[in-house]
Amino acid sequence: MKTQKYAVNQYLIESMLAKVKEGEIAIPEIQRPFVWDGTQVRDLLDSLYQGFPVGYLIAWRNPDVKLKDGSTASGKMILIDGQQRVTALTAAVLGEQVVNKDYKKTRITIAFHPVNERFEVCNTAIRKDSAWIPDVAPVVNGDIKLTKAIKHYLEANPAADEDAVEEALSALTDIGKKQIGLIELSHDLDIETVTEIFIRINSKGTVLSQADFVMSKIAADQLYGGPLLRKCIDYFCHLAVAPEFYGQIKENDPAFASSDYFQKMAWLRNINDDLYDPAYTDMLRVAFATEFGRGKLADLVSLLSGRNFGTKQYEETIAEESFGKLATGVRAFINETHFQRFVMIIKSAGFVSAEMVRSQNVLNFGYALYLRLRAAGVNESLIETYVRRWLVLSILTGRFSGSAETQFEADIRLTYEPDFGAVLSWLEQAELSDAFWNFGLVQALEVSATSHPLFWVFVASQVKANDKGFLAKDVTVRDLVSHLGDIHHIFPREYLKKAGMARNQYNQIANYVYAQDSINIKIGSKAPADYFETVCGQCEGGSLKYGAIDNVDELKANLAVNCIPASVATMRDSDYEAFLRQRRLLMAAKIRDYYFSL
Structure with missing residues (x-):
C-alpha cells in the first residue's frame, strides 16, 4: 500500500502570513524577484474579498535535524509554489516592501472603494479622492480598527450609505480570516518525487530544477549565512549579464553592498564580455563539484539539510560544514583572477564568441577543472593545456549531451587523480583514436x-x-x-x-x-x-x-x-x-x- 506523500491543510490568511513572518514557512525566492504587477495583486485581493478560491500553496518540510547538543530541531517548511501569491499578500495586507523585477524595493499599495466595492492600484488621483481608502493594509491587518475606519470614511463621505460602508469595510477586514490551502509535502520525499508532485499540481507547466531546490535550501537557512550566500549567487549571475546592475545593488541593498561577497564581485561592473555568462545553476554545479567532488545537485540539497548518507539521519554539523564548503566554492567561482583566466583559456583555444560554445555544461566543467587543478597546485601552463584540450574533447565527443549530471560526477572524480595529465592522455587514446580522426569525425x-x-x-x-x-x-x-x-x-x-x-x-x-x-x-x-x-x-x-x-x-x-x-x-x-x-x-x-x- 502506497503511503500518503502529503497533507492538505486550510489556514487563515492571517495565520499563514504570521508563519511566514515568524520564519516557520520560508519563502525561498526561487522566482526572485517579485514579478507580479500591481493589477495582479489587486485581483488577488478582490478574489479573496469575493470569496473566490485562489489556489493551493505547496510547501516541502525540511527534515528534523539533530543538534550538536543531542537535541532535535523540527524542520521549517519551504514554500516551493505560491511565492508570488504570498509575497503579494505580504505587500498588500502587511504593507511590506517587495523587490521588483528591477531589483528595487517598492511598495504595492492597493486602494478600496467601499461604496462600489472595487479594488484598484493606488495612484495620485485616488489619493485625492475621499471616496477611496488609498491603502487597505492598515485596515486589513488591524493597525486601524474597523470602527475607526468606518468613522473616518463617513466623516469624509457624509452622503455615503452608512450600512453599506460598514458592510463593505467589515468584509474587507475579513480578508485576513479567509482560508487558503497548503499542501505540505513530507520531508522524506526525494527531489524527483517532489518535482513530479509539483508538476502534476501546477497547471502553469512550470518546472523546478534541482538548482531551484538548492536555492530554496540556501535562502531558508538562518544559521550559516544562507540568505547572504543566495544573494551573492543571484547578484553575480545578474551582474555578469548586466554590469550596470552594480549601481542598483549599491543603492537598493546597502547591507549586501557592505559584505565581503559584494567586494569580491565588484570587478564585474567593468566587464562586458559575454563568453561565459553563468546562471545560478551553473555556479552551483561548479562550486559543488570543486568543493565536494560531486556532480548531482540532489546530493547538495541533502547535504545542506544535514543528511548523513551513512546513517540516513540529519545532523546540524553536516549542514554547517556543507554551507561552509559551498560558500568557499562560490568565493572561488566569483574570484576575478580565476574567472578571467578561465575566460582567457577559452579564448586562447579559439572560442572568441559566446555562440561558439553551445553547451553550458562544457564551460561549467571546464571551469570546475580549472579550479580543481589550480587548488591542487598544478603548473599554470599545464592547466591551460589540460583545460583547452578537455573543452575541445568534450565538444568533439558530445561528452555532456546525454546524462550530463552523471557524466559531470564521473569526470570531477578524475580531477582528484595525482596526475591529471596521465588521465587526459588515457582518455585521448580511448576516445580520440586514429579511427575517430580518420573515420568517426x-x-x-x-x-x-x-x-x-x-x-x-x-x-x-x-x-x-x-x-x-x-x-x-x-x-x-x-x-x-x-x-x-x-x-x-x-x-x-x-x-x-x-x-x-x-x-x-x-x-x-x-x-x-x-x-x-x-x-x-x-x-x-x-x-x-x-x-x-x-x-x-x-x-x-x-x-x-x-x-x-x-x-x-x-x-x-x-x-x-x-x-x-x-x-x-x-x-x-x-x-x-x-x-x-x-x-x-x-x-x-x-x-x-x-x-x-x-
Missing part, C-alpha cells in the same frame, strides 16, 4: 546547420591559427566572427536550390565558410567554376572583384587554410557531393592538428 561532419558544435570547433581551429577568411587578403576569421561576418555557402544556396537540392543538402557544414559580406554579395548565386574564373583572373593581373587576393600563391594558401580543395575552381553542381567528401577529410585533418596544438 569525417562521418560526424556530414551534417547541416551552422549551429552544430563541430562547425564551431572548425571555426575555432581557424581563429587559433589566425587564418584569413574565404578569399580575404587581410581580414581574419577572428575578425569575421567577432564582428558578425557572414557565413557563406561555397556552393551558393540559391545555385544549389535551382539544381533541385534540399535544405539538408545545401546547408551541409562542409559547404560553409566565413567570408566578408561584400564578397558573399558579389558571388551571389554563381557556380564555383564561374566565380573562381574571375578570382583566377585577378591573380593574373585582372581587376579585383572578389576580395583583394591578386596572386596564385595567396589563393592557394587561402584555400588551404579554409580546407577547400583546389579543384573547386572548376566545379559545378554535379561535383557537389565529391566536393563535400573532399572537404570533410580536410576539415577533420585540420581539427586534429588543432587539437594536438592546444
Whole structure:
C-alpha cells in the first residue's frame, strides 16, 4: 500500500502570513524577484474579498535535524509554489516592501472603494479622492480598527450609505480570516518525487530544477549565512549579464553592498564580455563539484539539510560544514583572477564568441577543472593545456549531451587523480583514436546547420591559427566572427536550390565558410567554376572583384587554410557531393592538428 506523500491543510490568511513572518514557512525566492504587477495583486485581493478560491500553496518540510547538543530541531517548511501569491499578500495586507523585477524595493499599495466595492492600484488621483481608502493594509491587518475606519470614511463621505460602508469595510477586514490551502509535502520525499508532485499540481507547466531546490535550501537557512550566500549567487549571475546592475545593488541593498561577497564581485561592473555568462545553476554545479567532488545537485540539497548518507539521519554539523564548503566554492567561482583566466583559456583555444560554445555544461566543467587543478597546485601552463584540450574533447565527443549530471560526477572524480595529465592522455587514446580522426569525425561532419558544435570547433581551429577568411587578403576569421561576418555557402544556396537540392543538402557544414559580406554579395548565386574564373583572373593581373587576393600563391594558401580543395575552381553542381567528401577529410585533418596544438 502506497503511503500518503502529503497533507492538505486550510489556514487563515492571517495565520499563514504570521508563519511566514515568524520564519516557520520560508519563502525561498526561487522566482526572485517579485514579478507580479500591481493589477495582479489587486485581483488577488478582490478574489479573496469575493470569496473566490485562489489556489493551493505547496510547501516541502525540511527534515528534523539533530543538534550538536543531542537535541532535535523540527524542520521549517519551504514554500516551493505560491511565492508570488504570498509575497503579494505580504505587500498588500502587511504593507511590506517587495523587490521588483528591477531589483528595487517598492511598495504595492492597493486602494478600496467601499461604496462600489472595487479594488484598484493606488495612484495620485485616488489619493485625492475621499471616496477611496488609498491603502487597505492598515485596515486589513488591524493597525486601524474597523470602527475607526468606518468613522473616518463617513466623516469624509457624509452622503455615503452608512450600512453599506460598514458592510463593505467589515468584509474587507475579513480578508485576513479567509482560508487558503497548503499542501505540505513530507520531508522524506526525494527531489524527483517532489518535482513530479509539483508538476502534476501546477497547471502553469512550470518546472523546478534541482538548482531551484538548492536555492530554496540556501535562502531558508538562518544559521550559516544562507540568505547572504543566495544573494551573492543571484547578484553575480545578474551582474555578469548586466554590469550596470552594480549601481542598483549599491543603492537598493546597502547591507549586501557592505559584505565581503559584494567586494569580491565588484570587478564585474567593468566587464562586458559575454563568453561565459553563468546562471545560478551553473555556479552551483561548479562550486559543488570543486568543493565536494560531486556532480548531482540532489546530493547538495541533502547535504545542506544535514543528511548523513551513512546513517540516513540529519545532523546540524553536516549542514554547517556543507554551507561552509559551498560558500568557499562560490568565493572561488566569483574570484576575478580565476574567472578571467578561465575566460582567457577559452579564448586562447579559439572560442572568441559566446555562440561558439553551445553547451553550458562544457564551460561549467571546464571551469570546475580549472579550479580543481589550480587548488591542487598544478603548473599554470599545464592547466591551460589540460583545460583547452578537455573543452575541445568534450565538444568533439558530445561528452555532456546525454546524462550530463552523471557524466559531470564521473569526470570531477578524475580531477582528484595525482596526475591529471596521465588521465587526459588515457582518455585521448580511448576516445580520440586514429579511427575517430580518420573515420568517426569525417562521418560526424556530414551534417547541416551552422549551429552544430563541430562547425564551431572548425571555426575555432581557424581563429587559433589566425587564418584569413574565404578569399580575404587581410581580414581574419577572428575578425569575421567577432564582428558578425557572414557565413557563406561555397556552393551558393540559391545555385544549389535551382539544381533541385534540399535544405539538408545545401546547408551541409562542409559547404560553409566565413567570408566578408561584400564578397558573399558579389558571388551571389554563381557556380564555383564561374566565380573562381574571375578570382583566377585577378591573380593574373585582372581587376579585383572578389576580395583583394591578386596572386596564385595567396589563393592557394587561402584555400588551404579554409580546407577547400583546389579543384573547386572548376566545379559545378554535379561535383557537389565529391566536393563535400573532399572537404570533410580536410576539415577533420585540420581539427586534429588543432587539437594536438592546444
